[in-house]
Amino acid sequence: MTQQSAAETILAVENISLSFGIMKVLDSISFDIRRGEIRSIIGPNGAGKSSMLNVINGFYHPQEGSITFKGETRKQMAPHVAASHGIARTFQNIALFKGMSTLDNIMTGRNLKMKTNLFWQALHIGPARLEELENREAAEKIIDFLDIQAIRKKPVGKLPYGLQKRVELGRALAAEPELLLLDEPMAGMNSEEKEDMSRFIIDVNSEFGTTIALIEHDMGVVMDLSDRVLVLDYGKQLADGLPDEVRNNQVVIDAYLGVPHEH
């Protein structure tokens, strides 16, 4: 956690509303994320947290509102465009390329960093080969960073859950994103795995300066890691502020924290 007094806003969400049919999933949500911060989104199940991330990275197209990312305001953008502008993410239900190895998953994460065209690729020579080597090195640095050397060549589908989550983080990091969206990166982990994952999130934030939007149910983790916390409940914005403010906010306590909520 670094002090972000006068930091620039990297992402601003304004009056976003999203419905599926008659169901309003997000109701006029507005918030911003500052460069370099860890921004948490919390809320009970079905609050619309994942939907919010899906809007940010272009999976969902909101009916109303706008998103300003790095100074450009859009109503929506295609996911691969979001990716090319520096947004990477992980998923609530691990979405890895199960048939591929850890290394290949991470290399795929570098997709946008690799530029050589189909012609060179097809021949697998010249610039394509050189590029492959450079990116392999970058991928290896991530493997080293996440301490997953031992599973480098293993197909990820067969790995234990906690490690899969780690590989997924690796794949997102491989894109060297400016904004990293993490959807419940610690769900279903034991306390030791959670601690490791928290460590990685802090390290990503402080070593690479990556801005992080984090959805997490474990309040301890949220309070420890976050610079600011946004609270959603049934598509509505309940509160937004520093962890302590949110923790002591009566509305939040009633709606969310008050209910015993062990995920």
Place this chain on the structure above:
Amino acid sequence: MDQKEPDTDLDTFPKLLASHVKLRPTRDAIREKDLGIWQSWTWAEAAAEIRALACGLASLGLKRGDKLAIIGDNRPRLYWGMTAAQALGAVPVPLYQDAVADEMAYVLDNADVRIALVENQEQVDKMLEVSERCPKVEHIIFDETRGLRHYEQEFLHDYEKVQLAGVAYDHDHPEFYDREVAAGSGADISIMLYTSGTTGNPKGVVLSNDNVIITARNGIVREGLTADEEVLAYLPMAWVGDNLFSYAQSYVAGFCVSCPEDASTVAQDLREIGPTYYFAPPRVYENMLTQVMIRIEDAAEIKRKLFHYFMEHARQVGVRILNGQSVSLKDSLLYKLGNILVYAPLKDVLGLSRTRLAYTAGEAIGPEIFDFYRSLGINIKQLYGQTECMVFICVQPDGEVYADTVGTPAIDVEIKIDDNGEIMYRSPGVFLSYYKNPESTASTKTEDGWVHTGDAGFFDEHNGHLKIIDRAKDVGKLNDGTLFAPKYIENKLKFFAFVKEAVLFGDGRDYSTAFINIDLDAVGNWAERRGLAYSGYIDLSNLDEVYQLIKECVDKVNQDLSADSRLANSQIRRFLILHKELDADDGELTRTRKVRRNFVGERYDILVNALYSDKTECHIDTQVTFEDGRTGSLAADVRICDAQVFADSSTDQEAAA
């Protein structure tokens, strides 16, 4: 064979280093797998790194006689730290990298460490945690910068910055390094190694350059090692074995040492390096074998049959073939076929296909395990040694390897057995003293240089090899006067894959009893194949079937004991399966994973008492430390089981013979 007189000018490590730079500047001195690739440094490159680091250390104020702590996994930079310190006449003190901060604090303080060279943030954090208790530590140098960017303490230094400062210092004082190296001599202190200490605080064993280098050279001569060996440095740098095999012998013989990528990739790295010279404590060999067995049990029917068939054949003739004895043509051909189908692929999986010499040391190894490797054609040999003499006391000679002895004295080693049956030795490797501990020094080492090993043993009359039965102080007596050698029996129990640890009781009692720790992998696998449901260690260890399984193991050990008249009465009458795994974090094991028998006995005295009553069950509440350092309690009802006791069969056999 004409033995070249060793060059006695090369009596320190920095001098040896300089000689390799002259002899083989472009050959690899050390390797490390990093970012998925094996990076290597030649002797010339390593020497340059060491020179820069040494000068950097000097610029931080490290002087002759000062201590430099080294903490971390095996990495080139940490090994260079050793030589760099030695170049200045300072003393490297490697610490166990997995020690908790408390344990580290004792050693750091006791050794008067001034500078610590550590691997990463994890170690730095531990150092900071105990910094108040270690006021003598002035500087901390870290190798990996990750996570340390925002640490602002002035006494923290990036390794690379220290080296840069060293280059500048070298530039300003061009004669400094060579002058310091030349000032070193064989009699100087080379290194301090802390023994893990089964009782009390660890003790710093002070070893001179002569101790280390002469012993290393003797080992090389005896086994015919060359500059072409391949070695993987994967055991803790604080362990004397690692210092001898991966450091001292590399510098004396000039072979290259490889550092694994990560503790979790050792098996993979082993395969890639294919060491010719390998060493491991019995536990490692045991684990490898257990892994193989588990994989075989899960393999396809044909594979499993093939494996068992050829392993059985290897058991029958493999050891004889390795020892150079003759076998029938059919057996020899079948062994060759087995080699193609089973042995060679298996050795490749284990990473031992190129291994010419493998040592096991630290404690006794199970004969089954030992024979398994030997029957595959791997020349694994037992070594009997101690930190106090830079490892070598006895080594099994090639072609004369018996599972129950530790071989003949190493070069220049004299051995005698004192009146209490304790083994004593004298050798050029015998340590100078325990650091700042004249009492212990005096009680271990006699005026004329004989060292008490603390082990009880005798020379086998037939082959003249040394046989060790137990720790001298642990060899006790049952109330009826029968010899009680707990470790000897514990080891017999541990030879079964299902038994992970065993703790024997019986000294000053009427009969022997045992605590058993089951091996979660092996027993769990066994239970799964039988469709037994269990939810964890406690649950598994309490199953009827598991008790029956372990009883069979205990019974077999009893039958074994009944064959020896001196031990027949010490058969295990009652045993229990302990409700938790013995753990170094709870102090039940040493860091090298040896059982602290007395501590365990005191900690679980309720259970011990129950073993010596007629109870069949006993409730216990235990404090435990979880992996994250928290403590909690663990309650269980532990069952107690009677074992079968066999009549003393030794007399019959003698009568028959």
Place this chain on the structure above:
Amino acid sequence: MTFFIEVVLSGLMAGVMYSLVALGFVLIFKASGIFNFAQGVMALFAALTLVGLMENFGFPIWLAIIGTIAVMIALAWLIERVMLRHLVNQEPIILFMATIGLAYVLEGMGDIMWGSDVKVLDLGIPQGASDWMLDNFDIYIEKLEIFAAGTAAIMVAFLAVFFQKTRIGRALRAVADDHQAALSVGISLHTIWVIVWSVAGIVALVAGIMWGSKSGVQFSLSLIALKALPVLILGGFTSVPGAIIGGMIIGVGEKVAEVYLGPFVGGAIENWFAYMLALAFLLFRPQGLFGEKIIERV
């Protein structure tokens, strides 16, 4: 014995053709989950285009091949634009119907552009029996068939490297594994589809050249597509090696059955043997030899 070997070898060679077509199927199926009924017609279309470019425009061979490749890529782009893009997220059966439509469109287009008579395709690929095999092993085998097998092997090796070792190959596999995740790392599905259909088009071209050199370019070529179906059932719909080996098995199986069992049942086994084999597989190993196990998740 030599006769048996001859039978097997000629079966293998026919099998290579099946494999090539099946390969095209697998590529598209893996990357987009579409069962491309038009794969056989694409082979025909490619061969027609090649012949047309050579005959009608007098292109030299190499230029005609490059030209045809360009046409196949343009076709892939068109298919993505006109068809796939609008059918995204539809039921598989709808996509399947769309490819049937595509098959008719392509057939019609080929007809209109290049006419419907049988054309001779002569790329200078050596014809006749291999003297070397005849002299040394006393085995009759056509040079063309050896050439075809060699070309197929090179192509498969090439594809394997492409899939395993390159960014685009990885992206293709990524899309096959998980669309959403692929999108999130910045892979554009549209681009990938164009690439996959292009590759499938090039594979079709190779198949078309081989088949056309042997039996002339005619509309019956599109019928080998039907033979590819049992190959796929045998090899699994998602496995590249499965397609190759499945093709060989079917090729050899039907030839051997024809020669050795044919006389007893009145011949023409070759026409239905492949389907029988596929039926047997459907009963006992529905995922095929190499396909991923079909597990219904709870």
